[in-house]
Amino acid sequence: MSQISRGLENVYIKTTSLTYIDGENGILRYGGYDIDDLVDHTTFEEVVYLMLYGDLPNKIQLQRIRVLLNEGYEIPQQVIDMIYGLPRDSDAVGMMETAFSALSSIYGSPWNKVTNRETAIKVIARASTVVTNVLRAKEGKKPRIPEPSDSFARSFLEASFNRTPSTEEVKAMDASLILYADHEVPASTTAALVTSSTLSDMYSCVVAALAALKGPLHGGAAEEAFKQFLEIGSPENTDQWFQKKIVEGKARLMGFGHRVYKTYDPRAKLFKRFAKQLSERNQEAKKYFEIAQKVEELGIQMFSQKHIFPNTDFYSGVVFYALGFPVYMFTSLFALSRTLGWTAHVIEYVEEQHRLIRPRALYVGPIRREVIPIELRG
Known part of the structure; x- marks a missing residue:
């Protein structure tokens, strides 16, 4: 079983000059x-x-x-x-x-x-x-x-x-x-x-x-993160919602955590800046931005010791909503x-680097079985 990497985690399938990620230090470069x-x-x-x-x-x-x-x-x-x-x-x-x-x-x-x-x-x-x-x-x-x-x-x-x-x-x-x-x-x-x-x-x-x-575990995360803010409804409900849903209910906090980043996602910082700018002219978006800020603060208090921080999907939904989507x-x-x-x-x-991608699966079933005629099967 040591030959298997679940989810292909840390398996390199190509070289690239396109994108560099330093997950420990929160660096992203194109x-x-x-x-x-x-x-x-x-x-x-x-x-x-x-x-x-x-x-x-x-x-x-x-x-x-x-x-x-x-x-x-x-x-x-x-x-x-x-x-x-x-x-x-x-x-x-x-x-x-x-x-x-x-x-x-x-x-x-x-x-x-x-x-x-x-x-x-x-x-x-x-x-x-x-x-x-x-x-x-x-x-x-x-x-x-x-x-x-x-x-x-x-x-x-x-x-x-x-x-x-x-x-x-x-x-x-x-x-x-x-x-x-x-x-x-x-x-x-x-x-x-x-x-x-x-x-x-x-x-x-x-x-x-x-x-x-x-x-929803990939592109759908931005929608799921924003739905949390919709569910909270107003900034003053945030503490109660977080306690009941995340602390007591042990639900996943959407928009937090990343397979690669062990610190604050650099994209999230930039999305947060644009969310703040746009929400200054949009009262409904401003409400959700304030909710997001409160959720972020509570989330960091709870998860930062585990190196779990906001990812790019946490604030992007506020930006998209403020734009009218x-x-x-x-x-x-x-x-x-x-x-x-x-x-x-x-x-x-x-x-x-072209080569047909054709991985293998490690067989763990029976080694060999005899076929029993159907009329003799129980």
């Missing part, structure tokens, strides 16, 4: 750049270039990325019709899976080193259109394609809500896209890598990743951002 610096001094489009081409772009390279994203928003009407043909109460990530399966049928093509990165950029742009229309379909609104602009985040927000977002909202959305863009090889990225190892197309890799992300869309917003990480990792794997 391509060597600290996540704080990227959020404060770059845009999502610049991070797209970084993850796909290996360094931050110059002005000409950045403009090229923006052109490709702006050209990639259009998706076939058949795919829009499929999204709108699903029941409005369908799971949002499941609706994304349906759309990307259709896109795979239409656009799925063999891997090609010359075109892989431009394909990834189109996948990211089409993901924006898919998520926009999943939201609009569930809200009973007409379809809309994001319009070209100088900001991926702005185009997405405008198409989602039919309004001009504020500068603060665009920055918060842009930061969210960067913060969720990649995190090495969690379950969804691993699923995408397994699929890419068979040389299936990039869209199919995204479908595999979405299927893994859909689970319903709770059921939080995981889809995660997916929109992580499409960059998924495509970057599968390109890196297929181009540099």
Whole structure:
């Protein structure tokens, strides 16, 4: 049994130059750049270039990325019709899976080193259109394609809500896209890598990743964390709720703890900052931010000795809620951002390290048994 690593914990399946994590010291870097610096001094489009081409772009390279994203928003009407043909109460990530399966049928093509990165950029742009229309379909609104602009985040927000977002909202959305863009090889990225190892197309890799992300122990954590704040209802209820639910009920505190980080998740610190900024202009969001702060304080008091602290999902829901997204869309917003990480990792794997991923299982059943004729079986 010593040959088995449950959950593949600390098993390395590839090398990467994309993302560096120091879980003991709370460090996250993309391509060597600290996540704080990227959020404060770059845009999502610049991070797209970084993850796909290996360094931050110059002005000409950045403009090229923006052109490709702006050209990639259009998706076939058949795919829009499929999204709108699903029941409005369908799971949002499941609706994304349906759309990307259709896109795979239409656009799925063999891997090609010359075109892989431009394909990834189109996948990211089409993901924006898919998520926009999943939201609009569930809200009973007409379809809309994001319009070209100088900001991926702005185009997405405008198409989602039919309004001009504020500068603060665009920055918060842009930061969210960067913060969720990649995190090495969690379950969804691993699923995408397994699929890419068979040389299936990039869209199919995204479908595999979405299927893994859909689970509440992965992408669904932001929704579950925010539901706690909804359940608490008001800041003055926090102590009582925490005592009854977490201390006495021994329920899991969602948004706390991480397989890799043994200290405060660096992404959580940044999400907390944007949650505070946005909640200053949104009274309902401010209520939930205050609840989150109180829960965080109680959680750290209870769990810090076990090296359990807030993770990225703890405050991200407050940011998404303040931007206007319903709770059921939080995981889809995660997916929109992580499409960059998924495509970057599968390109890196297929181009540099390709080998069919085919693990083994250690057999623990009977060694050999004789087949007894059915009429003689008891």
